[in-house]
Amino acid sequence: MGETIEKRYRVDGMDCASCAAKIDTAVRRMPGVEDVSVSVTSGTMTVRHDGSSDLVAIEKKVGGLGYSVTQLGGAAKAAPHAHGAHDHDDGACCHAHHHDHAQQPDHTHEHEHEHPAETSGIEGLHGHDHAPTTGPWWQSRKGRLTIFSGAALVAAYAVGHLVPSIATYAFVAAMLVGLIPIARRAVMAALAGTPFSIEMLMTIAAVGAVVIDAGEEAAAVVFLFLVGELLEGVAAGKARASIQSLTTLVPKSALLEMNGVTREVPAETLAVGSTILVRPGDRISADGTILSGESAIDEAPLTGESTPVRKGQGDTVFAGTVNGDAALRVTVTAAAADNTIARVVRLVEEAQESKAPTERFIDRFSRYYTPGVVAVAALVAVLPPLLAGGAWDLWIYKGLAILLIGCPCALVISTPAAIAASLSAGARRGLLLKGGAVLETLGKVNAVALDKTGTLTEGRPKVTDVLSFGRSEAEVLTYAAALETGSSHPLALAILARAAADGIRIPAATDAKALGGKGVTGTVDGTPVFFGSPKAAGERVSLSAEQTSRIAALNDAGKTVSVLIVGDALAGAVAMRDEPREDAKSGLRALTDAGVKIVMLTGDNRRTAQAIGEELGIEVRAELMPEDKQRIVGELQRQGLTVAKVGDGINDAPALAAADVGIAMGGGTDVALETADAAILHGHVGDVAAMIALSKRTMRNIAQNITIALGLKAVFLVTTIAGITGLWPAILADTGATVLVTINALRLLAPPR
Template sequence: MNREIDESTHADTLKAYAIEGMDCSSCARTLENHLKQHPSVDEVSVQFASAKMRIRHRNSSAEIMEEVKKVGYKATELNRTRGKRENQPSQARHTDLQLWASSFLIVIGFALSIWTASNLPPLMFALAILLSGWKPAVSAYYALKSRNLDMNVLMTAAVVGAMFIGEWLEGAMVVWLFALGNRLQTGSMRKTRGSIESLLEITPDEAWVKQGDTVKAMPIENVWIGDTIVVKPGERIPLDGEILEGDTTVNQAPITGESMPVDKRQGDPVFAGSVNEHSSMIVKVTRLAEDTTLARIIHMVEEAQEKKAPMEAFVDRFARIYTPIVFILALVVMGGPPLLLGGAWSEWFYRGLELLVIACPCALVISTPVAIVSAIGSAAKQGVLIKGGAALEKAAVVDTAAFDKTGTLTKGQPEVTQVMPLNCTADELLQIASALEAHSTHPIAQAILHEAANRQVIPLNVKTGQTSAGRGVQAHMNGQDYYAGNVKWLEEIGISLQPYEDQIADLRQQGQTIVGVASKVKLLGLIGVSDTVRDTAAHTLQALQASGVSRLVMLTGDHADAARRVADQLQVTSYAAELLPEDKVEAIRQQQAEGRQVAMIGDGINDAPALATADLGIAMGGAGTDTAMETADVVLMADHLEKLPYTIQLSRKALRIIKQNIWFSLLVKFAALLLIFPGWLTLWMAVLSDTGAALLVILNSMRLLRTSGSEMDGSKVTVTS
């Protein structure tokens, strides 16, 4: 059955469009205001940073695209299931041709002005203005119509003013520099926005679907949950699923950021977009195309890129006040001195035009969103999902990290850490214990079986067995009864433990779970089982402290001895044990009451209340956990603790770059304003300062795209100021 839906079915639903041609956030506001006035549009939001428009409309997509075209931009509807652009028109070639033609006309006009006094030079300059200035003029018209004083309005007014006073060369240079700056900005922004776009291209468009004895290629949109697909070696997995047949290795770096391929076998999950490296496998589909883990990552990253950070919202508010104030000041400069002080009209009119250009807050407004888009996109490629600018800002100021223990600082799986034979050899102890635990699925039993297998110990043959839930197991082997379980149960059945109280106390002191193994008459030995610390945990915590997270706290529901053992191993600042979920919340609130910025790191399920209470919630292993992806501010898609220092470092670097951008933008504006009144600034220099500053701000932000996890991993973190 074909799942393609006719466009009429989607009327009055929220659609996404890619927008080309926007030069700054004021352009996005102009387009948004224009569409809000359309009777068929119920809701619209245009984001400059991601170049996306989300709109709820009751007319056709073609009509919406035509409305966007009127304002001077191009809209392309995004594919509903994967966010891919069905068609990606580009204005770059057209703009380049206009720029070259304008350059040629300006050069010819300038040369003619030297050799002749005819009317040809102004004509050349006028044609150059028309070529480069038509698009800004159209956009300016719609900006005024929607009551938005954007950069196109200011620049168009400056050019018209220059022509009015006979400064044709100045006007041509202004509009040419403006067009060139926008072209360079657009190219740079396309690279910035492409930080996540590349993920859109890695999912195959088709899947090999197994139907009986045949295999048929089908569009992934037509594959249903429960269908069986075949993935050959070297192919990308088209949909999320579970392996039915085949042992292989899978490179799932696009999902989790893992650098090494992961072994996969029957029953293991696989993710769309990852690469099957070795053997063919048969996979049962578990998610539709629009609901794969990769599709949800992309959707969340796009949403995150569109969420305004507190600093960005402040800059926007500042720009909305600053622009009209400088615009009014420009009008006062044009008319005030000539009327009140007898100044020359042409001189003060020219200075007023310079102020109009300086009023464009493009570099300032662009300073924050470009850095946020770059940082979030860069993190996504490393398997770290940062949910918006607010989360990025919070991560940059964290000074306290609170960790759940089990599954976060530790592996989350019990392991045999001590084999203590008392009245037999170590191999004999494991032979008996593994035989007793052979048919149990309990994690402690599995740990004992794993240890026996590692030591190549073969279990004894069990004749009959019986399990006592929560206490232990007994069985008949080699003509006698054997028991394995907790020491309290062994005492209850008459095994004397008094001679071994020191050994038992020592294991308890180490925070280990004790399994006693005994025959009918005596204790044969003790096995210590515990959840072991992750190999990377110590390096990660050291790297966090080197990054400026001064306080490390461990919060666990486990018993005090186990908590103390892990806390001593990792040298955390403090720890609290035997906590219920609400106790963890209270512990975080205590840290916050002391004025600390707290990040909580947990698995996203039983730690959900603590993740929500902390200033920043960081969930581990989001690729397999829906709850983690939904509840936390930051999600580490793989179960890799060592991504934490990278996340904190990236956030702090992003915040530094944002501050650099803001101060640089303000200083350039202030310097230009000071140069106007002595008459040292020309109109084209004012344009160059504005577009040049915007371009430098974008390039500075793009440094975040080159920030990789290898630069900031858990073992070697370079702290920069």
């Protein structure tokens, strides 16, 4: 058996679940095809085949059903497994560390990109009237057909009023205007393996209505069917546009710096390593790292973060975000096809192709439901006349109405429409979920295990206290910063950042040198200076009991303390700690208020972890190796809990894989987007609770949709058999329910109240 090849297509014109089902069935029957994933909401199809498949024949098969096909990218090896609750990159485990410090990913690796290829040239074959709903509805082929059918129906009423003797023929002609394209689609679907399509049921009902001399109703029903399809297309287009609109955030052009000259170039041509100039007020045209400049960056378009983030040299910026008050020079770190927004769109589209357990159940149910409805309709049409002497015309009419009522479109779309809307809404808030299964599982989570460094904390130390032991706090920072200038050590960077924030002028240090495990020495303004550990400082000068006590108290709070000696006198001390994120406490409170058990799992030392844990009010398990974190996740699961593990996507790979849902924290990095089941782009602890709440909202919406779909059908089934309603209310029960279900699902796109 050859290797599995994956090919992705853009399929235009899908607007309901039956579209996807017909394409899935047709392509799955093609030689060499191993698996097919079709997403209505993203308008994509992924085909996995053994390499022997005739791709041209596959494209023609889909085109034969009336959909236009655009190939995306080249062939690629299929993933070893589909997205799901445990879909992780197992290779990430080898990168695990026993500590919790956030790791910067390597951006030099290559990705398989998707680029539009030429269409197959078979759009519109066989008269299929599906078309993209990106423009005004009346300009689409479907819109024009609906208008034409409506005009024909009005004309038939006029002719029937003026010349009653040919009214029947006028209505039959009006019916054929809309029915011929529908019937063609029905035949093609039947030949492709889907005999019980909505088009086939519609065709049988319309032709049957003409046979029993109900041509007027047949024409009206065909028109209403087209109206319903048009509304479905508009609603599906809105759902699809909600995530695709992200791509419009990236500007089309960029200011490229080369050899000291700045020129405007298309943003899509920017290469990794290029330098671009971003003026105040401009949207950033590529993912990159700030080379020079400092500005407030509005990341709301990408992450939903309402407050601009202050960023300077070395910080990461993302395509589509807005530069604030100062010019920036940015080094490009990702090509246009692989920037954060492009990856978000691609991940959401792929996630929409993976089905949740509820969706898979509904699909299986519909396979038996539709043939069952056809059988019931046949029995209703035949048994009363045969067994009870009922009128054939009356009961055939009722049977035809039941055919239309029984179409499963609304039921089948009830789950994927809600899931697609939730995935899109989450992506716009910086919450990425890799598929319906992940989204569904999140709502069941009742235990969350969180990493410390980079998850509950910022991931980098900050100066928390400056102690004065003879010199002022400003002088202590001045001398300390002078010795640390040029160092890339995290503690040194924290001191330099605090000095910069306080506006301190840093003098030059001479003869600076590091003393292994002790600290650093040098000469500042002609005076010898030492800055290092309390133990090493105690070897140089004596510390009083009070000074020792104050330093010990800071150590007990999980802080690292460095002592400053100027000349031969103790001058002061600086305490630093990786501080909790601003929203950590409120985010954890949101989880506990929702009844979720929370625990911190960290490889950091127990004293530091305990200090952070007490401040945040969370249970702490410290000094853990990666396998220990995995073991604890397993222990929670054996207690009957559904566990989410939140980490940076590298250190906690084994625990992320073991959890029911792995959630990576990060600022749009490759790791955050690709390692775990879900990712939080802007690193807010509160977004974990937001993810769980989004899942619960989605499952409630799905329950509402199923109730609407089955409830309307049940009502109209009873009223049809009772003789209260006929064919045109029956088609409303189908298309109306589908539209209602889609509109209800679109409510999930709105921000939560």
